[in-house]
Amino acid sequence: MLRFILRRLVAVTPVAIGVSIVCFLLVHLAPGDPLSAVLPVDASPETIEAMRTAYGYDKPLVVQYGLWLWHVLQGDLGTSIASGRPVTSEVGRAVVNSLILACVATLIGFTFGMVFGFVAGYFRNSILDRLASAVSVFGVSVPHYWLAMVLVIVFSAQLGWLPSTGAGPDGSGNWRPDLEHLRYIILPALTMSVIPMGVIARTIRALVGDILAQDFVGALRAKGLSEFGVFKHVVKNAAPTALAIMGLQLGYLLGGSILIETVFAWPGTGFLLNAAIFQRDLPLLQGAILVLAMFFVALNLIVDVVQTALDPRIERG
Amino acid sequence: MIDLVTRWAGTPRTGPARLGRRLLAATLLSGLMAPAALAQGVLKIGMTASDIPLTTGQADNGGEGMRFTGYTIYDGLINWDLSSADKPSGLVPGLATSWTVDPADNTKWTFKLRDGVTFQDGSAFTADSVVWNLDKLLKSDAPQFDPRQAAQGRSRIPAVGTYRVIDPHTVEIVTKVPDATLPYQIAWIMMSSPAQWEKLGKSWDAFAKTPSGTGPWKLTLFAPRERAEMVPNKAYWDKARVPKLDKLVLVPLPEANARVAALRSGQVDWIEAPPPDAVVSLKAAGFGIVTNSYPHNWTWHLSRVEGSPWNDIRVRKAANLAIDRDGMKEMLNGLMIPAQGFMPPGSAWFGHPSFKLGYDPEAAKKLLAEAGYGPKKPLVTKVLIAPSGSGQMQPLPMNELIQQNLADIGIKVEFKVAEWNTLTNIWRSGAKSDMSQKATAINYSYFIQDPFTGFIRHLQCNLTTPAGTNWGYYCDPEMDKLFGEVRTTFDPAAQAKVLEKIHEKFVDEALFLMVAHDTNPRAMSPKVKGFIQAQNWFQDFSPITMAK
Numbered sequence: 001m002l003r004f005i006l007r008r009l010v011a012v013t014p015v016a017i018g019v020s021i022v023c024f025l026l027v028h029l030a031p032g033d034p035l036s037a038v039l040p041v042d043a044s045p046e047t048i049e050a051m052r053t054a055y056g057y058d059k060p061l062v063v064q065y066g067l068w069l070w071h072v073l074q075g076d077l078g079t080s081i082a083s084g085r086p087v088t089s090e091v092g093r094a095v096v097n098s099l100i101l102a103c104v105a106t107l108i109g110f111t112f113g114m115v116f117g118f119v120a121g122y123f124r125n126s127i128l129d130r131l132a133s134a135v136s137v138f139g140v141s142v143p144h145y146w147l148a149m150v151l152v153i154v155f156s157a158q159l160g161w162l163p164s165t166g167a168g169p170d171g172s173g174n175w176r177p178d179l180e181h182l183r184y185i186i187l188p189a190l191t192m193s194v195i196p197m198g199v200i201a202r203t204i205r206a207l208v209g210d211i212l213a214q215d216f217v218g219a220l221r222a223k224g225l226s227e228f229g230v231f232k233h234v235v236k237n238a239a240p241t242a243l244a245i246m247g248l249q250l251g252y253l254l255g256g257s258i259l260i261e262t263v264f265a266w267p268g269t270g271f272l273l274n275a276a277i278f279q280r281d282l283p284l285l286q287g288a289i290l291v292l293a294m295f296f297v298a299l300n301l302i303v304d305v306v307q308t309a310l311d312p313r314i315e316r317g
Numbered sequence: 318m319i320d321l322v323t324r325w326a327g328t329p330r331t332g333p334a335r336l337g338r339r340l341l342a343a344t345l346l347s348g349l350m351a352p353a354a355l356a357q358g359v360l361k362i363g364m365t366a367s368d369i370p371l372t373t374g375q376a377d378n379g380g381e382g383m384r385f386t387g388y389t390i391y392d393g394l395i396n397w398d399l400s401s402a403d404k405p406s407g408l409v410p411g412l413a414t415s416w417t418v419d420p421a422d423n424t425k426w427t428f429k430l431r432d433g434v435t436f437q438d439g440s441a442f443t444a445d446s447v448v449w450n451l452d453k454l455l456k457s458d459a460p461q462f463d464p465r466q467a468a469q470g471r472s473r474i475p476a477v478g479t480y481r482v483i484d485p486h487t488v489e490i491v492t493k494v495p496d497a498t499l500p501y502q503i504a505w506i507m508m509s510s511p512a513q514w515e516k517l518g519k520s521w522d523a524f525a526k527t528p529s530g531t532g533p534w535k536l537t538l539f540a541p542r543e544r545a546e547m548v549p550n551k552a553y554w555d556k557a558r559v560p561k562l563d564k565l566v567l568v569p570l571p572e573a574n575a576r577v578a579a580l581r582s583g584q585v586d587w588i589e590a591p592p593p594d595a596v597v598s599l600k601a602a603g604f605g606i607v608t609n610s611y612p613h614n615w616t617w618h619l620s621r622v623e624g625s626p627w628n629d630i631r632v633r634k635a636a637n638l639a640i641d642r643d644g645m646k647e648m649l650n651g652l653m654i655p656a657q658g659f660m661p662p663g664s665a666w667f668g669h670p671s672f673k674l675g676y677d678p679e680a681a682k683k684l685l686a687e688a689g690y691g692p693k694k695p696l697v698t699k700v701l702i703a704p705s706g707s708g709q710m711q712p713l714p715m716n717e718l719i720q721q722n723l724a725d726i727g728i729k730v731e732f733k734v735a736e737w738n739t740l741t742n743i744w745r746s747g748a749k750s751d752m753s754q755k756a757t758a759i760n761y762s763y764f765i766q767d768p769f770t771g772f773i774r775h776l777q778c779n780l781t782t783p784a785g786t787n788w789g790y791y792c793d794p795e796m797d798k799l800f801g802e803v804r805t806t807f808d809p810a811a812q813a814k815v816l817e818k819i820h821e822k823f824v825d826e827a828l829f830l831m832v833a834h835d836t837n838p839r840a841m842s843p844k845v846k847g848f849i850q851a852q853n854w855f856q857d858f859s860p861i862t863m864a865k
Contacts, residue, residue, distance in 0.1 A: 040379070041741055042774055043472045045783040050457075054464055082377075083368055084465050084522070085541060093541075149574065156582035164578040165570060171543040262572045265579070267543050275367035275542070275571065280738055 004308055008301055019293040020072070024065050027285045034081055034280040055081060055283075068286065077287035082279040087287035090272065095254075095291060097172050098261070098268030102253035104189040109196030110246050113139075116197070117204025118235075124209055132201060139198025148191045148263040155187060162187055165265035172267050188264040192257060196249035203245050207238045240307045247303030251296045357563045358863025360845065363570040363579050363588040369545045372528045372536055373463065373521050374509035375454065375470035379707055380764060380854035381589065383505075385567055388855045389547060390437075391507035391530035394428055394447065394488075395500050399849075399857035402609055405665045406853040408500055412442060412508055412531060413488075416500060418807050423495035424478070428503075430486045434554045438529040440512030444482040449511045451480050451490075461514060463521045473505035475769075497807045501767035533558050533859050534565060544568055558859040561847070565858055580604065580840055586863070591840040593650040593711060599840050608836035609850040610654055610661045612766040615710055617700060617719075617758040617830035618775065620748035621791045625757045626696050632728075633827035635684035638677045639726045640832055645718050649711060652838050656831040659772075659823040660765065663852075668817030670824035674831055681726045696728045701759040706737030708762035710835055716760055719832065747782035748789050758830065759788055766854060768812075772819050773800050776828065796822060 035051050052058050056067065071078060077087035113136075120132035156164035168174065168181045175181055211217065211234050220230050254269075261270030269288055276284040362385070370382030374391055388396070396411035412431050419425035434442040452459040454470040455477065476496040483489050492499055513529035514521070526539045533553045538546035545567040549560035568585055570576040576588040577595045581602065591599060596606055619627035626632050642655030657674050660667050682691075690696045702716045703709060720730045733754050735743060743752045744761055753759070765771035774785055777800050778792040799819050806812040823829070837850065847860040 039468055040472055041744070042770070042786045043468065044475070047468055047471050051464070051468055083541060084371070084525075090541070152578045152582075156578055160582060162582075163584050164582045165575050165584055166543065166568070166579075170538075171540040173540050173543075263575055265568075265570050265572070265575050272542070278367065278571070 001308070005305055008304055012297055012301060015297055016294065019297065020069060020290060021065070023286050023290045023293060024068060026289070027282050028061065034282045055079075072290065077290070078283035080276075080281055080284040082275070082281040082284070087283050090284060091269070091288050091291050093172070094267060094269045094272040094288070095295075097167055097175070097266065098254055098270065100175065101185060101188055101192065101261075101266060101268055102250060104185055105192035105253050106196060106246065106250050108189060109193035109249065110200060112193070113197040113200025114204060114242065116201035118208055120201065120205040121208025121212070122231075124205075129205075133205065136198040136201035136205070139194040140202065141198075142194060144191060144195070144257060145259040145263060147194065148187070148260055151187045151191060152263065167267055188260055188266050191260050191264075192253060196246070196253065199249060200242065200245055204238060204242060207241055208234060211237050240311045243310070244303055244307055247299055247306075251299045254292065254295050254299070357561050358844075358865075359564040359566060360562050360587065360858070360861055360863055361566040361568060361585040363568050363576040363585040365571060365573075365576070365589050366569050367571040368542045368569055369539060369567060371465060371469070372525045372539060372545070373466055374450070374507040374528075374530065375466040375505075376507075377465070377469055384855045386536075386545070387507055389532055389534040389565070389858065390528055390536055391509065391532045393504050393506055393508065394430075395504040397504060397851075397853055397855055399851040399853055399855060402849045402851060404852065405612070405663065406851050407665070408504055411504075412447075416503075418497075423805065423807065424492045426490045426492065426499060427483070428488045428490065430488065431554060432486060434531050435552065436510035436513065436529045436531055437535050437550055437552075438510050438513040438516070440510055440529075442508065442531055443485045444488045445485070446508060446511055447488045448480055448482055450506065450508050451477065453509065454506070460519060461511070465521070470506060474502045476502055494804070496804045497812055498768045498773075498804060501769065504767075533560050537564075542569060558857065560859045561862045562858070577840075580842070583842075586845055587839060587841040589839050591838055593652045595840075596650045596652065596838075603843055604840050605843060605845070606838060606840050607848065607850050608652065608838045609852055610663055610834060611837045611852045611854060612661065612664070612764065612771065613708060613762065613835045613837070613854075614656065614659060614661070614765055614831065615653075615708075615715070615762045615833040615835065616656075616659070616760070617832070618744075618761050618788050619791075619829060620753075620757045620759075620789045622748050622789070625748075625789075626698055627757055627789075629688050630826060631684045631688040632690070632696065633830075634672065635681040635688070635726060636723060636728060636830050637672075637674055637827045638681040638684070639722045639728070640719055640830070641676045641722055642674075642832065643676065645715060645833060648714060648718065652836050653710065654834040654836055656833055658820060659829060659831055660820055661834040661852075664820075665813055666771070666816035666820050668821040670821045672825045672827060674824070678722075678726055685727050690727050692727055697731070698728070698758070699731045699733055699754065699756040701733045701735060701740060701743060701753065701756040703735055703737040703740040703760070706740065706762075708764070708835065709737070709760075710762065710833065712760060715833070719830075744788050745782060745786060747787075750782070761788075762835070764854060768803050768816055772816070772823070773803070776800075791828065 034057065035048060039048060039051060056064055068078065075088065077091065079085070080087055080090055083090065116132040116136055120129040123129050152164045155162045163184050164187070166184055168184050217230060220233060258270040258274045261268045262274050265271065269292060272284065273288050276288060364381060364385060366378045366381055370376040370378040370386045372386045372390065376382030376387040392411045394411055394413035395408050395416065397406045398409040399406060412434060413428040414431050415429045417427050430444060436442060449461060453461045453463055454467045456462055476492040476499050478491045478493040480488060480490045508531060510529035514524050517523035517527065528536050531554065533550055534547040535550045536545060537548050538544060547565045549562065551559060553559045570579055573590070573592040577591060577599065579585045580588045591606065600606060619633065621628055646653050646655055654661055658667055658670055685691065702712055704713055706712065716732065720732070723730055733756055744759055746752045763770070774780055774787070776787055776791045776796055777785070778797050780787040781790050799815060799822070802815045803812060806815050844864045846862045846864050849860060850856065
């Protein structure tokens with residue numbers, strides 16, 4: 001197992017370097033000057049040049065990349081051009097907020113996805129299957145931003161039951177899982193959960209169908225095992241795939257949804273990325289993308305390891 | 318009774334039920350306390366900015382930044398008079414009680430400072446504070462030099478040469494050349510507390526969290542990208558402007574629909590720039606839409622380089638007569654003022670131009686025919702536009718309407734669409750640059766609150782790139798002479814007369830395609846009382862109260 005983890009770690013290194021290069025170069029390919037958004041429109045050429053030098057944009061791209069990577073390796077993602085605050089703290093705060101949202105959304109999505117998936121898989125072609133499948137299809141196909149707006153119109157603007165924006169009555173700084181703060185998370189988490197719910201439900205439905213068709217299930221039933229006992233075997237066989245999908249979905253959600261976080265003004269990574277894009281805040285954009293990409297890489301690694309622990313055949317493969 | 322009501326309201330229930338009970342309890346309580354009809358209250362504002370603007374003195378985020386974290390926490394030596402909605406704002410004494418120019422040497426200005434003013438940290442405001450603050454922006458080797466504030470403030474005071482303390486209540490500023498527009502420039506510069514900066518370890522980052530100015534509001538909470546809270550500075554030197562509210566809360570909500578949702582759900586009481594599409598429904602739901610004229614314009618800045626069709630005054634006038642501005646206003650649900658000139662109608666500098674901007678396609682066709690264009694020989698040209706941007710209102714539908722109007726008289730316009738920051742760079746680079754792609758006009762909206770931003774920067778001969786932003790390379794010695802007069806006319810009334818002449822020339826020679834002025838719209842709950850929307854980019858939040 002240890003060898004497997006080490007082998008995966010070695011494989012991750014070139015991916016991480018590649019990610020850093022792509023992160024750095026992608027934002028430089030975008031049109032626009034990063035200093036435009038923060039300087040007054042009629043700032044003098046001297047002021048613009050002084051800012052360019054202060055942020056190192058007067059240096060060749062390769063040098064800029066080298067310096068950036070050197071600082072990143074020391075945990076310093078630079079300073080945001082727009083806010084003047086360290087990118088590390090900006091991204092750190094946003095990641096925590098997105099993590100809270102992602103965990104709640106995953107919890108909702110995974111729970112309902114599993115329930116719908118197993119129900120549909122166990123009762124294939126029944127009315128229950130059709131209902132569960134319809135909900136899953138709705139989940140994967142409904143546009144996020146549309147659902148977000150509908151939920152806001154109904155539950156915030158019309159009924160006034162739930163807040164439409166923000167992470168809490170006094171911001172996210174004092175976030176805690178009490179009722180007042182949970183009221184703020186319900187709408188964004190619900191919106192965010194529909195895609196993982198749909199994906200998980202559809203995958204589990206297919207998987208359960210396949211597992212139930214396998215010989216060993218027939219053998220278990222022939223041996224007189226109770227249906228609940230069979231169900232446990234099915235769950236165990238479906239678990240590695242479900243985990244892998246959940247890991248991937250959590251990864252997607254961790255990246256925050258620009259649309260959802262913007263609609264709900266949830267101060268997570270999506271909201272931060274949106275602001276950084278519009279302000280051409282290159283250090284913030286690079287830092288945020290890098291951290292999110294690395295999260296994804298790390299999450300994949302963890303899922304691989306957990307999958308291997310659950311099903312040792314994967315390591316041998 | 319009160320205790321019973323509050324205890325009952327506090328019984329834990331499900332969210333909506335509890336909320337309902339609390340609302341009922343609040344209603345009962347308000348009934349019991351009926352005499353206090355106007356609570357001073359908390360005002361929550363949804364800004365269009367995506368972050369809390371810089372709080373150290375010179376705010377970023379343009380006019381909105383100065384509105385919310387500039388003129389609230391700080392004062393300038395000279396302030397804007399924001400007390401009236403009915404007339405254009407003028408300059409009034411701020412931390413300086415008077416400013417005079419030396420008649421023998423028109424570069425020397427003396428500012429007499431207000432006595433007894435203290436910063437919010439309790440330290441005294443003196444002439445040393447003024448010099449310290451100018452060094453903060455202009456002297457790059459000064460310990461307190463702040464590149465971030467310098468980036469915002471330096472370009473606002475191009476006339477300032479040297480400055481010194483004369484005595485604790487007198488400062489002298491010497492301009493590089495005689496420049497009567499200095500008071501307008503100085504009104505941009507906010508005074509931060511040197512003592513607070515020292516106390517916080519000479520750190521502007523720390524200062525941003527606990528700033529200290531002399532302004533009517535004190536910052537008490539700074540949650541980046543989420544929230545800022547301010548309370549009244551009870552010791553504010555202008556007793557008439559001590560805020561009446563208990564608290565002012567600023568929430569960044571850059572997405573327009575999110576702002577509307579926050580207002581409708583009661584999370585904020587006021588939003589900046591509601592989208593025109595939401596105006597009707599907001600009004601129907603009982604929200605107020607507050608608008609007023611202010612120094613903003615939305616134009617096509619015309620290229621005057623060789624070969625540009627706009628070098629012909631007949632073409633410029635024809636285009637100006639072809640625009641259906643009233644139709645555009647209807648399209649924007651009333652959220653625009655049709656242009657009658659470069660300055661908004663009612664501006665102190667409007668003057669009496671003889672060329673009347675109106676919708677007269679026939680007159681426009683005639684002028685165009687005189688210039689040699691017509692149905693058989695249409696004028697074909699390129700115009701740079703952005704799909705969005707600060708102050709750009711609704712650029713796509715507005716430009717499409719103009720395109721159609723111009724097509725009707727024989728001007729065929731091809732749009733070159735660039736993202737807003739790119740368009741700003743093109744604007745800085747001038748009409749002759751490759752970036753401008755041979756376009757003959759650029760759609761840009763302008764802050765036109767003072768003589769420099771209003772007139773001079775657009776058309777002075779020597780302010781083409783890189784020295785300035787005369788994008789179209791316009792150059793007219795007669796106009797330059799008038800600009801020179803503005804700079805050397807130190808009597809405000811006489812200076813206003815010169816500015817009127819300039820504006821008349823702007824309009825009579827149709828130097829821009831003058832289309833619209835924004836109305837500075839904001840939507841607010843009926844609970845917001847006492848707000849007077851000044852004809853200015855900045856506003857005064859001191860008189861506001863919240864009804865229960």
